[in-house]
Amino acid sequence: SQNPLPLSTSICLIKETFDKYAKGEGDESTLTKGELTQLIKKELLGDVSRTKLDQDGDGVVNYMEYVTFLTISTVHLQGRMILKSSLKSIICLFI
Numbered sequence: 001s002q003n004p005l006p007l008s009t010s011i012c013l014i015k016e017t018f019d020k021y022a023k024g025e026g027d028e029s030t031l032t033k034g035e036l037t038q039l040i041k042k043e044l045l046g047d048v049s050r051t052k053l054d055q056d057g058d059g060v061v062n063y064m065e066y067v068t069f070l071t072i073s074t075v076h077l078q079g080r081m082i083l084k085s086s087l088k089s090i091i092c093l094f095i
């Protein structure tokens with residue numbers, strides 16, 4: 001079958017999105033505050049706090065921090081999906 005696997009595609013998209021913004025300025029393996037602001041503004045819904053993403057507080061967001069945040073978001077979706085809430089409100093609930 002030539003049909004792309006939805007979950008595989010989504011996982012690739014998560015990495016591609018990180019890389020797309022991380023290569024903007026400075027270290028290509030981390031998101032600076034500026035890059036992160038752009039990513040949040042263009043790719044995520046809701047008022048996502050940068051400080052929650054930067055868990056070790058070193059001023060940049062590495063891939064692990066980014067994936068951890070998305071994982072928490074995904075887990076949180078499970079309990080909220082029935083309510084048909086927008087992703088925006090879901091993200092806002094736990095940050």
Ligand SMILES: [Ca+2]
Binds near residue numbers: 056057060
């Ligand atoms: Ca960090």
